[in-house]
Amino acid sequence: MRIESVDGHTYAIPSDARRLIDQGRLDLRLFDLTTLSRPEYLARQREGLRLIVTYRGERPAARSGLAATDGAEVRRTLRTLNADAVSVPVEDAGGAWQTLTGASGSGTSPGAADPGVDKIWLDAVRRVEPDRSVPGTGAPRARQAGYDGKGATIAVLDSGVDETHPDLAGQEIAEKNFSTSPDTRDRVGHGTHVASIAAGTGAKSGGKYTGVAPGARILDGKVVDDQGDGDDSAVIAGIEWAVQHQADVVNLSLGDPDTPGTDPVEAAVDKLSAETDTLFVVAAGNNGKSGAGSINTPASADSALTVGAVDKEDRLAEFSGVGPRLGDNAIKPDVTAPGVDIAGALAPGSMAAEKGTPVADGYVALSGTSMAAPHASGAAAILMQRHPHWTGQQIKAVLTGTATPGTGYNPFQQGTGRIDLREALRASVIAEPSSLSFGARSRPHAGDRLLNKRLTYRNLGDRPVTLHLSVVGTGPDGKPAPDGFFTVRDRRLTIPARGTAGTSVTVDTRLGGSLDGAYGAYVTATGGGRLVRTAAAVVCLPTDPATA
Template sequence: MLTGDVVTYTEGSGGQSTVSIEPAPRTGSRPVFETRSGPDGYQVIPSDAAPYLASGVVDPELFDVKELVKEGLDDASRDNMPVLVSYGGDVPADVISRSADALPASDRTVMLPTVNAAAVKVKRAETTTFWRALTAGTRAGTNTLGSGVTKLRLDRKVKASLDKSVPQIGAPEAWKAGLDGQGVTVAVLDTGIDVQHPDLAGRIADSRNFTSDPDARDGFGHGTHVASIIAGSGAASGGKYRGVAPGVRLLNGKVLDSSGSGQVSQLMAGMEWAAHAGARVVNMSLGGGPSDAHDPLSEMVDKLTAETGALFVAAAGNSGGIAAVETPAAADSALAVGAVDKSDRLAAFSARGPRLGDAMVKPEIVAPGVDIVAARAAGTNLGPVVGEKYTQASGTSMATPHVAGAAALLAQKHPDWRSGTLKASLTTSAKDVG
């Protein structure tokens, strides 16, 4: 764990879990370890770390051994622990950069100036050194750690969560009115885009890779599928699989790797880039687990929305449960999207509301997300393949770009509308499907 304590976690049959603990060396008394188990986690908390968790300075997920194993953050899977380090609101970006670089036993990977934070990877064999540097000379229970750090969070993973579907949302009527998204920039933050696909030729304005993959190409297939639901021309199908807003300019932000997953910090960096690059609409067909919106992704959405006016459209999630809307869709200003089938029936997999914690209404809108045929990235096998150029997929990931495309049509018609007005117009004019 981040304190240097070694915990061996075993999940037995029937959900019964056991742990054995090898404490890291301390100066002074030996800590007592408290275990807290539940359906969603198994926390092992050293007594000398407990006050930092209680004050909110340290994220309890850093001590949830069940979640760490699930995220592939156990010792056998990787040699570092990804952590988000936050600083006070008045700290300049260059000071944060120097401070993060100076943290021992770690390497800075991403700067996140919008939320005064940096992502670092703590070397597994030296976690004790990192922890001591941040807690030495501090009083447990206060609101700051050493080096001006105000919060430590787990840099957890996020994952990727048209034929009849496009007419289902009324896009052809908008086309007849002369709307196709021309002049509007939409960012797709996903697994990358196959820029050579005929349906997306000439639509990509810029690409940026935030992953460890060598470039922004789509090696998974999810991002290309999503992008073509928004902006596909249908060129490879004689117009049959045309997207909602085929006239938009696309920003291709690769925040998920070729396995369909990535770190929270990668997505946050992509969000900053997209909003500051002029995207009116940002599509995020991905999620990082159910949230009450008090998480880094939700906070980033709300800050960037207020700063730039961009509308972040995000997938509600595919767990199918009650109060299961995931981050970043859980953010106040995000437009969370659930999925319906071709008969406007809510899909069984679509995450339901309300939002965790305060029971805020989420998701705010639904769109087609079952058996959606759209562009297939070259060399990928996502979903049942429909010919060489197309594939079929289901999920709130597929519903989200339908709404992002509709938002782009509205943004074209109303160039002065910002996020809140676009969101309100979409939700108040949507068909009530119960």
């Protein structure tokens, strides 16, 4: 057994597990004593060890072997990942380990996985987390123009939705319980609040607290229990159910601290985003006070529209999770939305009544990126009503490209800024990718090569558009980046109708000198009444961690 301490976490790693961890086939979190000692994990120890096992092939022997292992219980099958969620009593964990690694009788060498096993994950715990509005998104003006999300479906995967609240009566079209709770009732109050922000009618308040997209309908997937905790496997099962029910948007106002690499929920989000037109909108998390790298998972998923929180003056909330993403220093969040003191529907007798601030009969104010995410989900529903043939990733690109950046923040803090439906409804040009992450470079920078990334503009409209391009960068000190640090190759591009045109963006880290930290920029393309903004960023490190 080897004891390791990394970034404030203590790991106890058996010698026969190290090889599998290094191969990426065994989840390091299974040996994270710091995480596993948290109250929500200790409370589940009596139920045994919870795993998600992904397989290779349709009928690997390890799958049937694990199901036959003493004490093992297959709790659910996750078809998106070709995986099973399994519970194993602690006293039977050795038998499960032998089955999955082939350590007994299969000829597999010690420290290797059975050939039919792809990866063994911890079935981690996710939490819904309010930290203790709507006009800021441009939704009222969208409704005046006739867009309220009609025809779109938003899946709220959360603590349940109280459909008896007048604002949510008739909004829900299906519900299902994936949690360990006995029913779909919202005893936390989080899901009800989130659903009303996204698609509440405001009926109880005479319209004062109308949600962003009151014309949209809600799928209610309860994926956390009555204490606000839920397993990865429950979240993935809810995601699969939502997609099967043709959700246009899936709102995930839940999460857990991220780790480098991809976890099973991130994998499911990315896979289904690629295979369907569904957009996953995910709260960035409320760990912003921890500083850089505080984005939660699954907000860290590549394809997710990751949403941070701002107040009514567009100031970044101190709790809002910020990047760069752990492992590769990618840009997250993608955008921000109102998330401070947000009024929403109150589920009677729920925990939200104690945590929130009453603002009116049947309403409570809560703060958190959990409240920001449904603003973006509602905005996405409105865009889907306006453009029913656009994909989820195109909707993400529009919301990202038309956002308004706040003053004094870099892309790792706000993405491209607060969502702006007024601009988004006018948009017909998107950037691909929607942000440009250049990773990290370590000192000395004198020998650094130029970093180049291609930026493509796609015209979704029926007429050619000519765009004028510019780039403005800032350094870690908030001052303008040195001239030439960020450059864009073309100053003018014409994009044909239903076509594309590309340019490249270059970063020269040699010009940063001895000033280390996050350098950010916005590439702005304007023309023909269109605006597309793309965030770019790179991190300059003092030394290479691998050689320090």
